[in-house]
Amino acid sequence: MKYVSTRGGMAPQAFCDILLEGLAPDGGLAMPESIPRVPAETLEQWRHLGYAELAAEILGLFIDDIPREDLLELTRAAYGRDAFPGDEMVPLKPLGAGLSLLGLSEGPTLAFKDMAMQFLGQVFEYVLEHRGATLNILGATSGDTGSAAEYAMRGKRGITVFMLSPQGRMSAFQRAQMYSLQDENIHNIAVDGVFDDCQDIVKALAGDLEFKSAYRLGAVNSINWARIAAQVVYYFWGWLRATRPGNAQPVSFCVPSGNFGNILAGHIAREMGLPVRRLVLATNENNVLEEFFRTGIYRPRSSEQTHATSSPSMDISKASNFERFVFDLLGRDGGRLKALWRELEQTGQFDLSALKPEFEGRYGFVSGTSSHADRLATIRRVKDETGVLIDPHTADGVKVAAGFVEDGIPMLVLETALPAKFAETILEATGAEPPVPAHLADLSSLPQRVVNMACDAGQVRDYIREHAPLPDSEAP
Numbered sequence: 001m002k003y004v005s006t007r008g009g010m011a012p013q014a015f016c017d018i019l020l021e022g023l024a025p026d027g028g029l030a031m032p033e034s035i036p037r038v039p040a041e042t043l044e045q046w047r048h049l050g051y052a053e054l055a056a057e058i059l060g061l062f063i064d065d066i067p068r069e070d071l072l073e074l075t076r077a078a079y080g081r082d083a084f085p086g087d088e089m090v091p092l093k094p095l096g097a098g099l100s101l102l103g104l105s106e107g108p109t110l111a112f113k114d115m116a117m118q119f120l121g122q123v124f125e126y127v128l129e130h131r132g133a134t135l136n137i138l139g140a141t142s143g144d145t146g147s148a149a150e151y152a153m154r155g156k157r158g159i160t161v162f163m164l165s166p167q168g169r170m171s172a173f174q175r176a177q178m179y180s181l182q183d184e185n186i187h188n189i190a191v192d193g194v195f196d197d198c199q200d201i202v203k204a205l206a207g208d209l210e211f212k213s214a215y216r217l218g219a220v221n222s223i224n225w226a227r228i229a230a231q232v233v234y235y236f237w238g239w240l241r242a243t244r245p246g247n248a249q250p251v252s253f254c255v256p257s258g259n260f261g262n263i264l265a266g267h268i269a270r271e272m273g274l275p276v277r278r279l280v281l282a283t284n285e286n287n288v289l290e291e292f293f294r295t296g297i298y299r300p301r302s303s304e305q306t307h308a309t310s311s312p313s314m315d316i317s318k319a320s321n322f323e324r325f326v327f328d329l330l331g332r333d334g335g336r337l338k339a340l341w342r343e344l345e346q347t348g349q350f351d352l353s354a355l356k357p358e359f360e361g362r363y364g365f366v367s368g369t370s371s372h373a374d375r376l377a378t379i380r381r382v383k384d385e386t387g388v389l390i391d392p393h394t395a396d397g398v399k400v401a402a403g404f405v406e407d408g409i410p411m412l413v414l415e416t417a418l419p420a421k422f423a424e425t426i427l428e429a430t431g432a433e434p435p436v437p438a439h440l441a442d443l444s445s446l447p448q449r450v451v452n453m454a455c456d457a458g459q460v461r462d463y464i465r466e467h468a469p470l471p472d473s474e475a476p
Ligand SMILES: *Cc1c(COP(=O)(O)O)cnc(C)c1O
Pocket: 111, 112, 113, 144, 145, 222, 256, 257, 258, 259, 260, 261, 262, 263, 313, 314, 393, 416, 417
């Protein structure tokens, strides 16, 4: 399996070669040269597998430069009891009326990003060790991604993490989660600014090519292909749990979306032959993607035009993984995609309304939006009717999914976080604080390890110089 760029300008590369890279050299994103197909018989044979074993089967279709035994060791380490202490790793929770939740938030940070990040931590360590290399991960977070990355990378050999977060802008729970990590390879830097300021600092340092290569800076952002591949696994898992043996019964999935990473994995699973009827994309008030699937026009917003909502992990103006779907939509024509992205840069939008019949007809995509009032009402209603408490992001999914339920076709809503992370909105919706999982009960009383810093790329650079392991050239 080789990987090419969505913009057509990269010679085919192996998985381990694209793993540690960000954008392709031509500015595009890595995609498998072709999507592997899973025959119906194989799918049936996977019914008895545990999650780690299923993950090795599916990831093995995308990764042929890591021996299968090693891959299985990596998935067993990623998806074991250490990170997922509950009875079930990815439970299916029926809500009635044809809807179920696919529980993706049983990992260390109580959000679905753990599902991919736990694998990323294992495979990064493995590949670096085989290459005798080290990596300094520099990132910016507004909450979920940074903590998932830190929990996945803590204690990993050859990896040091420098994570910038906006001072005083995360929830108390999110701060406690990140800053209570005492591992020596994890550095939390709280910047006096907002999330965009943190991201600007990351961009400035990653753009300083000399510094970047001397300190081997890398990223774990949502465009990383290994994250997408790891997410494909739970679509198969959900289908296998929601259907009975022997009949390739279709199911639909509804996905609360921001960067288009989660639902892109659903698209890949569907292209692999998983019997998926519809992929329902749910947005909050930031409805760039909903608008595209409704009209065919893609019109990203500026950060000023991006609303701060009560489902904050979906407050995204420009969906970085969307390019990968458009690549397929354009018949994998890198030249055409490149021209389209040039138009986007020049005019701020592009129009694919001519292809609109294919969005649903060929690819199964439909979309809808949800508002703050919808979230509150949905959290309250699901709690009253089923006793299940859902988080605000999942509530956006449940609200939108309800409009697309069809007789006899299970609708699986991806549970992207647990309510404990978003106490304020849960309190507003239900009048009570959400319960905190037992193993996190004393989180807020743990000592915190964080350095405060002015909003200044120079200071962050000095900090990395001081705290990163010595660059190769200076090593004794
Ligand atoms: C990241 C995140 C999302 C959005 O996922 P994308 O892959 O960016 O579409 C939704 N909900 C939660 C809780 C998240 O952390």
